[in-house]
Amino acid sequence: MAGNLILAQSGGPTAVINGSIAGVVMEALRHKEIGGIYGAVNGIEGVLDQNLVDLRAEEPEVISGLRSTPSAALGSCRRKLKADDYQKILDVLKKYEVRYFLIAGGNDSMDTALQMHKLARSSGYELFSVGVPKTVDNDLRVTDHCPGYGSVARYWAISGRDAGRDTDAIYHPDTVKILETMGRDTGWITAAAGLACEAGDDAPQLVYVPEIPFDQEQFLGDVDRVYRKLGLVVIAVCEGLKDKSGEFVTASGRKTDTDSFGHKQLGGVGDVLCDLIAEKLGLKSRFDKPGTIQRMAMVCASEVDREEAYQVGKQAVRLALAGRSGVMVTIERQPGAEYRVAYGTGDLTEIANLRKDLPREFMNAAGNHVSQAFLDYARPLAGGPLPPYVRLKKVAVPKR
Amino acid sequence: MAGNLILAQSGGPTAVINGSIAGVVMEALRHKEIGGIYGAVNGIEGVLDQNLVDLRAEEPEVISGLRSTPSAALGSCRRKLKADDYQKILDVLKKYEVRYFLIAGGNDSMDTALQMHKLARSSGYELFSVGVPKTVDNDLRVTDHCPGYGSVARYWAISGRDAGRDTDAIYHPDTVKILETMGRDTGWITAAAGLACEAGDDAPQLVYVPEIPFDQEQFLGDVDRVYRKLGLVVIAVCEGLKDKSGEFVTASGRKTDTDSFGHKQLGGVGDVLCDLIAEKLGLKSRFDKPGTIQRMAMVCASEVDREEAYQVGKQAVRLALAGRSGVMVTIERQPGAEYRVAYGTGDLTEIANLRKDLPREFMNAAGNHVSQAFLDYARPLAGGPLPPYVRLKKVAVPKR
Numbered sequence: 001m002a003g004n005l006i007l008a009q010s011g012g013p014t015a016v017i018n019g020s021i022a023g024v025v026m027e028a029l030r031h032k033e034i035g036g037i038y039g040a041v042n043g044i045e046g047v048l049d050q051n052l053v054d055l056r057a058e059e060p061e062v063i064s065g066l067r068s069t070p071s072a073a074l075g076s077c078r079r080k081l082k083a084d085d086y087q088k089i090l091d092v093l094k095k096y097e098v099r100y101f102l103i104a105g106g107n108d109s110m111d112t113a114l115q116m117h118k119l120a121r122s123s124g125y126e127l128f129s130v131g132v133p134k135t136v137d138n139d140l141r142v143t144d145h146c147p148g149y150g151s152v153a154r155y156w157a158i159s160g161r162d163a164g165r166d167t168d169a170i171y172h173p174d175t176v177k178i179l180e181t182m183g184r185d186t187g188w189i190t191a192a193a194g195l196a197c198e199a200g201d202d203a204p205q206l207v208y209v210p211e212i213p214f215d216q217e218q219f220l221g222d223v224d225r226v227y228r229k230l231g232l233v234v235i236a237v238c239e240g241l242k243d244k245s246g247e248f249v250t251a252s253g254r255k256t257d258t259d260s261f262g263h264k265q266l267g268g269v270g271d272v273l274c275d276l277i278a279e280k281l282g283l284k285s286r287f288d289k290p291g292t293i294q295r296m297a298m299v300c301a302s303e304v305d306r307e308e309a310y311q312v313g314k315q316a317v318r319l320a321l322a323g324r325s326g327v328m329v330t331i332e333r334q335p336g337a338e339y340r341v342a343y344g345t346g347d348l349t350e351i352a353n354l355r356k357d358l359p360r361e362f363m364n365a366a367g368n369h370v371s372q373a374f375l376d377y378a379r380p381l382a383g384g385p386l387p388p389y390v391r392l393k394k395v396a397v398p399k400r
Numbered sequence: 401m402a403g404n405l406i407l408a409q410s411g412g413p414t415a416v417i418n419g420s421i422a423g424v425v426m427e428a429l430r431h432k433e434i435g436g437i438y439g440a441v442n443g444i445e446g447v448l449d450q451n452l453v454d455l456r457a458e459e460p461e462v463i464s465g466l467r468s469t470p471s472a473a474l475g476s477c478r479r480k481l482k483a484d485d486y487q488k489i490l491d492v493l494k495k496y497e498v499r500y501f502l503i504a505g506g507n508d509s510m511d512t513a514l515q516m517h518k519l520a521r522s523s524g525y526e527l528f529s530v531g532v533p534k535t536v537d538n539d540l541r542v543t544d545h546c547p548g549y550g551s552v553a554r555y556w557a558i559s560g561r562d563a564g565r566d567t568d569a570i571y572h573p574d575t576v577k578i579l580e581t582m583g584r585d586t587g588w589i590t591a592a593a594g595l596a597c598e599a600g601d602d603a604p605q606l607v608y609v610p611e612i613p614f615d616q617e618q619f620l621g622d623v624d625r626v627y628r629k630l631g632l633v634v635i636a637v638c639e640g641l642k643d644k645s646g647e648f649v650t651a652s653g654r655k656t657d658t659d660s661f662g663h664k665q666l667g668g669v670g671d672v673l674c675d676l677i678a679e680k681l682g683l684k685s686r687f688d689k690p691g692t693i694q695r696m697a698m699v700c701a702s703e704v705d706r707e708e709a710y711q712v713g714k715q716a717v718r719l720a721l722a723g724r725s726g727v728m729v730t731i732e733r734q735p736g737a738e739y740r741v742a743y744g745t746g747d748l749t750e751i752a753n754l755r756k757d758l759p760r761e762f763m764n765a766a767g768n769h770v771s772q773a774f775l776d777y778a779r780p781l782a783g784g785p786l787p788p789y790v791r792l793k794k795v796a797v798p799k800r
Contacts, residue, residue, distance in 0.1 A: 013569040038797050050799050057795035065790030071565035073792050078570065095800050162696035165471035169413040170478060177692070271671070288691030292577065296562035298787075299699040387698075390465030392473050395457035397438055399450050400495045 001126060003099025004036035005317070006052065009072040009134075010043040010105030010112070012292075014148030015301045016309035017134045018066035018073045020104045023313020024132070025055050025063050031321055034100065043077035044103070044112055047089050052096070067310060070296045076105075081112060086119050093120075093127060100128050100320040104313070106135035106146075110328055111352035117326035128320035131328030131348060132312050136295045138188035139355040142346030143330035147312055148295070150305030150381035153192035155290075155297045156181060157382050160196025160236060163288060164203025165389065167232050175232045176223065176277050176285035179204060180270035182294060183238040187211050187358040189294075193236035194370035195382055203234035205369075211357045212367040213244040219273075220280050222368050227283060239269050249273075302383030308341065315343040339380035401526060403499025404436035405717070406452065409472040409534075410443040410505030410512070412692075414548035415701045416709035417534045418466035418473045420504045423713020424532070425455050425463050431721055434500065442475035444503070444512055447489050452496070467710060470696045476505075481512060486519050493520075493527060500528050500720040504713070506535035506546075510728055511752035517726035528720035531728030531748060532712050536695045538588035539755040542746030543730035547712055548695070550705030550781035553592035555690075555697045556581060557782050560596025560636060563688060564603025565789065567632050575632040576623065576677050576685035579604060580670035582694060583638040587611050587758040589694075593636035594770035595782055603634035605769075611757045612767040613644040619673075620680050622768050627683060641669050649673075702783030708741065715743040739780035 007024050009017060021039070028034045037055040040046030053074070055063075066073055081089075093101060093116075101116055103109045113131040120127035133140050138149035160179060167177045183189040187209020194207050205226045208214060226233045241249040250268040270287030277285045312329045319327060327345040334340040362374035379385075407424050409417060421439070428434045437455040440446030453474070455463075466473055493501060493516075501516055503509045513531040520527035533540050538549035560579060567577045583589040587609020594607050605626045608614060626633045641649040650668040670687025677685045712729045719727060727745040734740040762774035779785075 009569075013566050036797065039792070039794075041794065052797040053792065053794040054797050055792075058792055062790045062792060065788065068787065069565075069789040070562055072569040073790070076569050096797070158699060159693045159697075162470055162693060162698070165469075166413050166692045166696045169409075169472040169476050268671070271668070286691065288689070288693050289687075290690040290693055291686065291688030292566045293559045293562060293688050293690055296566045297559075297699075298562070299558060299697075387468065388465065389469040390462045390473070392439070392453065392455075392458055392462060394439075394441065394453040397436065397452040397454050397496070 001099055002033050002035065004038060004097050005034050005100035005102065006038045006040055006047060006093070006096070006098050007055070007074070007102045007104070008040035008043045008047060009074045009076050010103055010109035011076060011078065011135060012295060013071040013076060014134060014136050014295050015070040015151040015298050016147055016306050017104055018069050018071065019306055019309035020132050020134060020147065020313035021073060022063050022066040023310040024102060024317055027314040027317035031317070033321060038096070038098070039074040042075035043079070044081065044089065045077045045079055046075070047092050048085060050092055067306060068298065070298045086115050089116060090119050090123060090125065094125060099126060100317070102130050102132055102316050102320065104132035104134040106137060107140060107351065107353055107355055110140070110348055113328070114326060114348035114352040117348065128323065128325045130316045130320045130324060131351070132316045133328055133330070134309070136189060137183060137186055139186045139357070140328070141351050141354050141356045143328070144333040144341070145331055145381055147305060147309035149188060150302035150308070150383060151297070151300060152189055152295050153195060153378055153382040154302040155294050155300040156189065156192040156236070157195035157386055158300050159290065160193040160204050161198070161202070161386060161389070164196060164234050167203060167234050176227070176283050177234045178270045178273050178285060178287035179234065179236045180287055180289040181236060181238055183210065184240045185210060185355060187238050190236050190238040191358055191362060191370045191374055192378055192382065194374065195378055201230055204236040205230065205233055206235040207369045208235070208237045208241060209358055209363065210238050210240040210242050211360070212363060214241045214249050215244070216276070220276070223277060224281055227281070237269055237273060241269050302381065304339070304381060304383050311343060319345060401499055402433050402435065404438060404497050405434050405500035405502065406438045406440055406447060406493070406498050407455070407474070407502045407504070408440035408443045408447060409474045409476050410503055410509035411476060411478065411535060412695060413471040413476060414534060414536050414695050415470040415551040415698050416547055416706050417504055418469050418471065419706055419709035420532050420534060420547065420713035421473060422463050422466040423710040424502060424717055427714040427717035431717070433721060438496070438498070439474040443477035443479070444481065444489065445477045445479055446475070447492050448485060450492055467706060468698065470698045486515050489516060490519050490523060490525065494525060499526060500717070502530050502532055502716050502720065504532035504534045506537060507540060507751065507753055507755055510540070510748055513728070514726060514748035514752040517748065528723065528725045530716045530720045530724060531751070532716045533728055533730070534709070536589060537583060537586055539586045539757070540728070541751050541754050541756045543728070544733040544741070545731055545781055547705060547709035549588060550702035550708070550783060551697070551700060552589055552695050553595060553778055553782040554702040555694050555700040556589065556592040556636070557595035557786055558700050559690065560593040560604055561598070561786060561789070564596060564634050567603060567634050576627070576683050577634045578670045578673055578685060578687035579634065579636045580687055580689040581636060581638055583610065584640045585610060585755060587638050590636050590638040591758055591762060591770045591774055592778055592782065594774065595778060601630055604636040605630065605633055606635040607769045608635070608637045608641060609758055609763065610638050610640040610642050611760070612763060614641045614649050615644070616676070620676070623677060624681055627681070637669055637673060639669050702781065704739070704781060704783050711743060719745060
């Protein structure tokens with residue numbers, strides 16, 4: 001049916017989410033059922049505040065340039081909607097004759113898309129509400145993976161390898177380097193550092209994810225063992241590591257560090273573990289915590305991820321036009337040795353507010369590194385092999 | 401004169417230092433006065449321990465591949481030499497008939513090159529000792545700049561811009577992001593984050609370097625002012641910030657964190673300033689501290705820097721063959737609008753153990769951002785303009 005379209009971006013920015021705007025716009029322009037192509041400024045707040053922009057007014061170079069521009073060009077937000085917000089949103093949608101409502105985001109955003117689908121239906125307003133998957137956390141259910149993840153995975157494959165070469169270069173009898181990755185509840189991002197390993201003892205030698213409770217004794221034993229073997233240790237750890245009781249291994253004490261969803265801002269696990277290693281093992285250690293740089297690094301973007309972010313935008317428009325609502329675009333990996341995907345749909349009731357943990361079989365038996373199954377899963381998403389680095393073969397000069 | 405050559409790498413790894421090995425080898429292969437082309441494993445320790453490798457035995461693809469491989473392929477060290485070490489080194493050089501002695505490193509390494517020059521001369525042993533400049537810190541005197549710096553500068557130009565876009569995307573009434581850069585004593589690296597600014601209010605809006613004593617009141621005033629204007633603040637700070645009394649604003653308390661030169665390992669300034677901002681201004685803040693990733697990021701390497709790292713290696717060989725000793729290769733920027741360099745020489749007595757601070761005129765009058773003079777200096781080193789990002793023009797949809 002004829003009507004206008006609204007697209008909102010939500011949650012944390014990524015290297016490729018703007019590619020989804022480009023996909024939505026490019027596809028919407030092809031269909032005359034769609035009148036206005038509106039962007040909501042700062043996510044759902046832009047809808048509530050009627051702060052909408054006309055995406056038809058943008059130059060074609062800008063729309064295509066979005067595919068090389070990280071962050072969230074429409075602006076995002078992290079607003080927890082209240083019960084009466086949904087009705088307000090519906091009122092705005094009606095007033096602007098919006099029939100196509102697309103939100104690019106994670107599990108919180110998928111709940112917004114679901115609630116709007118339900119409310120519109122119960123109100124008798126014909127609305128096609130479709131979710132566009134987007135999260136570096138890769139924790140949306142039903143879909144094989146999420147746009148944004150492949151690029152942060154490539155970031156850690158590259159940076160993990162670099163960190164390993166860096167640690168390797170300085171001959172110290174005592175070097176431990178901790179790579180602190182994002183990941184509030186899941187270890188998907190941390191596991192991606194495992195892609196840095198090209199040979200047996202390559203960095204990172206240890207990988208810890210929040211799905212496996214952090215055990216201090218095991219951790220210290222692991223570090224000590226690797227150190228005795230190699231004289232150095234590179235460790236990837238998730239900012240969201242939790243102990244057996246489910247408590248974060250570290251949590252900021254700053255009172256300003258809780259967002260409107262009640263999520264505590266994490267960080268500091270690298271520092272805590274450096275202290276632990278110094279105290280218990282007497283080893284010199286340091287941590288790298290690139291923070292938000294990791295999710296924004298277009299220089300590390302995966303070509304596969306960039307293309308998929310674009311395609312899920314296009315697919316969302318097609319689904320809405322086909323009369324689908326209450327669904328999210330999914331990426332379905334096709335069988336076969338070569339990586340290929342198809343785009344499908346997932347029911348938002350199976351996605352909204354839920355999360356997909358890193359499966360246990362994606363970690364090794366000891367729970368301190370990734371498994372081959374994970375590498376097979378993640379390598380294609382990260383855009384395949386890294387640019388090659390060389391090593392000197394170091395033929396010894398005979399001693400005199 | 402005929403003899404063998406030793407090359408040692410020293411200090412922290414960089415994205416481009418291996419290019420200098422390639423330059424040394426490629427040039428040395430052209431001159432028949434040079435017999436063995438030896439690499440010292442783990443810097444000067446490799447000389448002391450007679451742990452040398454034959455660089456003639458490496459495949460040509462590996463030598464050229466070094467130009468795309470970050471870190472220090474021969475291994476590095478941070479060993480403070482004792483008085484009798486120099487004589488031991490000279491004994492090794494004599495035993496291996498080494499006449500050409502090259503060290504790639506920073507101000508400590510240049511002192512080693514100088515001491516070996518002096519000792520050989522006073523001992524009547526003909527040795528040509530030449531320094532190859534290498535430091536992300538960019539703090540070697542006499543030379544216009546140092547290989548390694550251009551790439552870390554590009555890293556911060558890119559990452560500063562990304563961090564700005566990231567902060568900008570999430571509409572919060574309270575967002576401060578701190579970018580913690582390397583730089584023990586000098587603000588060269590931190591200043592490079594200023595290259596991220598493409599327009600007036602672009603991130604980072606504030607830049608603090610250790611050459612200008614940190615004043616808490618001024619800092620809080622600056623942050624508050626930018627926040628009131630823009631609703632967000634991105635701040636680049638140097639890990640080595642010092643207060644008026646010359647004390648580090650932060651220093652690790654871990655007992656393992658002092659190296660053999662007595663340098664304290666820094667870090668934590670981001671955390672300290674986040675606490676300060678939360679406490680005094682009540683603003684939510686977070687910090688990104690990419691740590692060693694910043695100096696190793698080949699994905700951000702400057703083409704200018706890569707080429708210069710290669711050329712200083714070649715030039716060091718030429719200088720040694722021309723009978724120069726006790727000198728370092730310098731990069732001399734040529735006059736004119738277009739960036740061009742020539743390679744010259746600096747006397748090691750004017751370089752060894754000394755450092756070049758960021759000149760005051762490279763910062764603005766308030767001391768809280770870089771000046772145009774700095775941008776003019778640094779932009780070509782960082783390899784010119786960044787890949788373009790777009791912005792939506794955001795034409796408002798009329799309110800209904």
